[in-house]
Amino acid sequence: xxxxxxxxxxxxxxxxxxxxxxxxxxxxxxxxxxxxxxxxxxxxxxxxxxxxxxxxxxxxxxxxxxxxxxxxxxxxxxxxxxxxxxxxxxxxxxxxxxxxxxxxxxxxxxxxxxxxxxxxxxxxxxxxxxxxxxxxxxxxxxxxxxxxxxxxxxxxxxxxxxxxxxxxxxxxxxxxxxxxxxxxxxxxxxxxxxxxxxxxxxxxxxx
Amino acid sequence: xxxxxxxxxxxxxxxxxxxxxxxxxxxxxxxxxxxxxxxxxxxxxxxxxxxxxxxxxxxxxxxxxxxxxxxxxxxxxxxxxxxxxxxxxxxxxxxxxxx
Numbered sequence: 001x002x003x004x005x006x007x008x009x010x011x012x013x014x015x016x017x018x019x020x021x022x023x024x025x026x027x028x029x030x031x032x033x034x035x036x037x038x039x040x041x042x043x044x045x046x047x048x049x050x051x052x053x054x055x056x057x058x059x060x061x062x063x064x065x066x067x068x069x070x071x072x073x074x075x076x077x078x079x080x081x082x083x084x085x086x087x088x089x090x091x092x093x094x095x096x097x098x099x100x101x102x103x104x105x106x107x108x109x110x111x112x113x114x115x116x117x118x119x120x121x122x123x124x125x126x127x128x129x130x131x132x133x134x135x136x137x138x139x140x141x142x143x144x145x146x147x148x149x150x151x152x153x154x155x156x157x158x159x160x161x162x163x164x165x166x167x168x169x170x171x172x173x174x175x176x177x178x179x180x181x182x183x184x185x186x187x188x189x190x191x192x193x194x195x196x197x198x199x200x201x202x203x204x205x206x207x
Numbered sequence: 208x209x210x211x212x213x214x215x216x217x218x219x220x221x222x223x224x225x226x227x228x229x230x231x232x233x234x235x236x237x238x239x240x241x242x243x244x245x246x247x248x249x250x251x252x253x254x255x256x257x258x259x260x261x262x263x264x265x266x267x268x269x270x271x272x273x274x275x276x277x278x279x280x281x282x283x284x285x286x287x288x289x290x291x292x293x294x295x296x297x298x299x300x301x302x303x304x305x306x
Binding site: 018021026040048055106111112119133138155158 | 222223224225227228235236255256259269270271272275277278285286291294297298299
């Protein structure tokens, strides 16, 4: 290779077969969208849009990431665009207001715990215990109210910064922290129920 | 001086609910004032339930941030065969248009 050739290297398009995308990655893409949008119809539309977008840009797939990672990257933008559109919807605004106004029954009106906090500790070094905890947490996330769940997905799981999450969800920074705080408190309560009263669980952890 | 007195009053009178809010916001990476942080720590040093609650929040946040791939996948849902066929057909039509 001649000197300077390395600087001229462009990402090379890699063969990708659109006819196989739905069979190979359809379910993964659908689950990704469904988790964030919480609605099968919207998730379906987002996946369809993403696949069409990928088809138009198939020449940009350079094989540096896997085909599924590349498709998820395209889908992510479609999902965020849907969330942006939704944030302007009156019903979504009402849902947000409802979640922000919920006080819950964790504390007395004087601001003290209504119940003594129960201890649970997780040894993440133990594969069985770790798996049990992660599964319980996964279930708990899906039980969160919609706006709190979106904050957890976008901020904690997708790793977006606070400014980006506020912009996508159409909420102030202050409200983002309120939702992040309440989501964590709710997850803790849900995990209390699952980890300190395992007999109340659905049993799928024993699979 | 009034500001300092207010901050000290806040620290000394902080209750469990406010302590929990401060630690959850801090835990999520949000901004908190020094008086909130000091108040939360002082309160937690005296309140067993708040210490336990803090440990649990730390465990939840660590698990979320260390296992992002695990939680991003959204459960066991699958596309129906009809939906897959419709999507594949739409792709095929678009592909033909473009070729």
